Amino acid sequence: MTSSPCARSVQSVPGVSSRRPELRPTCEIQEQNHADQGQQTEMEAITFSKDTVLSDVHLRIQHKRQLMVRLNTVGQPVFQTQFKILWGNNVIETTSNKEENSLGDENESLPSRETTPHDVQELGALLDDDGDLDVRRRPSSPSDRPESPVCIRDVVCPTILTMGSEEYYKEETLCNDEDVVKIEHTMATPLEDVGKQIWRGAFILADYILWQQDLFRGCTVIELGAGTGFTSIIMATVAKTVYCTDVGEDLLDMCERNVSLNKGLSKTAGSQVKVKELDWLKNQLCTDPEAPYSWTEDDIADLYDQTTVILAADVFYDDDLTDALFKTLYQITHALTRLCTIYLSIERRFNFTLRYMDITCDAYNHFRNCLNNFEKISKGKLKWNATEIKPVFPQYFSYEREHLELWKITATTLT
Template structure:
């Protein structure tokens, strides 16, 4: 039997549960953000309850709403409480919730994500992409493995009521170790549930936003990810990737110290992408074509309350420098 791992987010979930579990994640909509009445009703229905709390004696706790929040909304995510390492996409991870906070903050404070096409890489449960479907035009939730894709598709169905009326949400297979473009149903000669159509691939090429969370834990997989990113980001309009990741420390015999080698390998792909970095001015092409800038998480409010951010999670903005002919 494969070793099982457990996300910190699931601590406190019912012990001994072997099958899928439903968790409700709530977030508050700041004052001044408009929302249709139907959307408000749907949010209440999806959460399964109205966010009421009880004390240890079973009495209802009435909390006063703060000035930043006038509506509490939520989404329901089906996930496993534990999983094998190859199936970690069946769980919700801390970096995924930090990326969700970032997405919510941009949605509440700007119109940047309205009407866009976006791709989530290593979508897992699909939580972040599902939130983006509140404002985006097209969302591609991509991952690898039938079980993970089936679970992601189930979460799309569970939360479809919170999507904007024009949103098209696609759950699609994307193996980073294969080439881009991905195989289409034409290539397979038969329709597969999670295969791409040619029109979907053409739409994905026009994506302006990529998102990914907790996909850095194996050097081989990181190499495959950046190879896929270069293939995707080098075509079509300029794209930006927002990636949330958690530093994972292990004792290294080579270093005789506790180090985050996976994080160091990830950083080796990035050049400084601060505000003063000049894209389009590369002269030495042996440097990585990716520019990275770490986002200050202290500037991102924690809209989703059901997790502890900790100190080892980072959010990166990554851009790609297209090579000139």
């Protein structure tokens, strides 16, 4: 899921947003009572506002302590998480019966399901005499109740944001570099900074790269909206050169640090990852020598002469940025000397919106419309064909693939 291109100015709207309804706010997480935590250090007591976006990658890691390693330049807490690559017998095999993620109708928001008499009976048991839904909540046990009756409702803090001890940190860093990807990231940010988090779309794209290593071996790759750089780091285990691009100096600094943390992964492949600025809302690459992540003439020449693969992982959450991405894809592919293949991952996020008073999947639907229009482009020198790659290949990382899709776009020359 992005920043991906997320460092661009995207204003978050309080309440329910019909424009960007897909991202999960932290207000859905259990609120914590910090009345008796006066002995915590300042870093341990950091909290987040209710309109903060939180990646579900870490919500799904139960009982996992996260070590805050520093604060970034804008004061956000930065954590380091280690993701183990599952080689050999540890690989999670998938089966073809997991194809329920695909939609039969691209404009359909939710898969249909027939209502059975058993469903109706269960629903009726939940209604009161007036027909209203009567939800009975299980009372918490005395041991689960806070000692203080004071509830600070304006403070939301995920339970996973806890400090690890120095011994814990040393233990975690003793992992084999060939089996572990170390990523520094944030876990709760404003919407415009979600690229500093880790999203599941990066994992499914990384899985495909590790499964099809021969397909990418020795090639030159550019990733758009790379965020923390996770997918680029995995690609560097087989590719020759990876241009890892995004916008925002603070984000690119984080990405550069992650590349340095994982040099051991790409060392045997003899590859290199070059972190560069690429803004989808601009028509030209940044060549200002004073800018820290600008492009040199040699970089630009190599990009256009050698690139055969373009990646983008989970960056489709805002309609304007989705439009800008496909415009960028058009510009780059027409400037390349060689034909290229594009790989896009996306998570279908379902949310209730006030615009339709229903559960919708607006960002995904807009992505599919843009993808269809991209295939229909008849001007220029290229023609594109998009196919969905079914998620039946092995998992090299532990995560849930529900609602994730991977798309492959191939280019042919128009005659």
